[in-house]
Amino acid sequence: MSRTLSLPRIDSPASFYEEYFLPGRPVVVTGAARSMPAWQRWTDDYLCATVGEIRQLVTLTDERRALMLIKDYLPYLANPDAFTSSTGPIYMTDLYVRPRFHGPALDQLAADVNCPLSFGGVFPESRTVYLGPRGTATPMHQDHFNMRAWMAQIRGDKEWRICPPEAFPAGSFGLVDAFERTDIECDVYHATVASGDVLYLPPLWWHQARNLNSTIAVYGHFLPLEEARQSLASALASDEGAKRTWSEVWSAVLAELPASVARGLPVASATA
Numbered sequence: 001m002s003r004t005l006s007l008p009r010i011d012s013p014a015s016f017y018e019e020y021f022l023p024g025r026p027v028v029v030t031g032a033a034r035s036m037p038a039w040q041r042w043t044d045d046y047l048c049a050t051v052g053e054i055r056q057l058v059t060l061t062d063e064r065r066a067l068m069l070i071k072d073y074l075p076y077l078a079n080p081d082a083f084t085s086s087t088g089p090i091y092m093t094d095l096y097v098r099p100r101f102h103g104p105a106l107d108q109l110a111a112d113v114n115c116p117l118s119f120g121g122v123f124p125e126s127r128t129v130y131l132g133p134r135g136t137a138t139p140m141h142q143d144h145f146n147m148r149a150w151m152a153q154i155r156g157d158k159e160w161r162i163c164p165p166e167a168f169p170a171g172s173f174g175l176v177d178a179f180e181r182t183d184i185e186c187d188v189y190h191a192t193v194a195s196g197d198v199l200y201l202p203p204l205w206w207h208q209a210r211n212l213n214s215t216i217a218v219y220g221h222f223l224p225l226e227e228a229r230q231s232l233a234s235a236l237a238s239d240e241g242a243k244r245t246w247s248e249v250w251s252a253v254l255a256e257l258p259a260s261v262a263r264g265l266p267v268a269s270a271t272a
Contacts, residue, residue: 007162007191007199016200017118024202026162028191029117032198033152038112039196042154042216044074050108056095061088061135068092073131077214080133091136095129097218099252113218115150117198123148124253125222130215137210139174144243145231146203147221153193156215162189165204178208228254 009028010016020027033039052071059065064087073092076083096102097110113127140161143149151158161178167186168176178188192212193199201207223231228250235247 003187005187005189007160007189009191013117013198017120020200021117021119021202026189026199026201026205028193029198029200030194031196032116033154034196035116036113036152036154036218038109038152038154038218041112044078047074051095051102051106054095054102054105056092059091059093060085070095077131077133077216080214089133089135091130091132093128093130093132095131096126096249097129098125098127099249099256101252113152113220115152115198115220117150117200119148119222122258123222124225124228124250124257125220126249126253127218127220130217130219132211133214134211138208140168140176140178140206140208141173142204142206143201143221144246145223145234146227147223147231148203149201149222150220151193151199151201152218152220153195153197153199154216154218155195156217157195157212158193158209158215158217159212160189160191160193160199160207160209162191162201163187163206165206167206172206176206179210225257 007026007028008020009030010020011030013029013032016027016029019025048071052069052074054070055067056070056073057065058068058073068090070092073090076090077092080089095106097106097113100106100110109129110127113129140163142165159179163178163184163186167184176184178184191199232247232250232254235243235250238244
């Protein structure tokens with residue numbers, strides 16, 4: 001029998017590691033993103049001056065993709081109703097601040113987005129920025145390779161539907177819409193992640209999201225070191241296009257690790 005549940009929320013990250021990270025439970029940490037430098041710094045003027053000349057991927061609602069200057073996208077994000085588009089809202093996705101695919105251009109943004117949650121160590125991790133107006137969304141999916149994920153809401157509000165790992169058969173990417181369907185035979189967790197909040201997702205939990213207004217969010221995907229190495233090997237060997245695209249990401253992530261982490265030595269903080 002399915003149940004509709006509110007995702008747990010905590011007001012302080014102090015209990016996160018013991019009560020949610022170790023048991024593998026998703027949670028929203030209210031206000032945790034407010035301690036990140038990005039919370040104060042990421043005005044449109046700052047982003048234009050820092051990364052405005054970068055051409056970044058945008059996705060249209062008909063699934064076509066294009067490149068757009070960030071300095072041209074930000075006025076659209078601020079007031080999408082002032083622009084017309086025959087294809088609907090435009091979503092800017094997968095702006096990598098780690099690894100350094102753009103060279104040093106995004107180093108300042110990378111310094112602004114250290115995760116405020118503690119994971120008990122430093123892990124190989126990618127970090128991306130998503131920018132989107134109301135009506136843009138991500139379909140129901142699992143992250144590949146048992147990746148853990150956190151999402152910090154820097155601007156705007158995002159609504160989520162989250163289901164346990166066993167909820168749907170493998171390969172159900174985009175085939176289930178938990179926002180529209182009421183007959184899903186599993187627990188469905190609801191959450192609104194408001195500006196300043198951080199969401200944590202354990203491995204293999206199904207999730208989808210939609211933007212309730214104009215949003216900027218930072219996503220971190222991470223793995224223990226040995227799992228990251230195994231994921232790279234799996235990506236290189238896979239015939240699945242979606243998995244093979246991760247080979248470039250994880251190759252770069254592992255290449256950028258500090259020497260102590262690359263050797264698998266214990267380190268003090270997950271946010272260094």
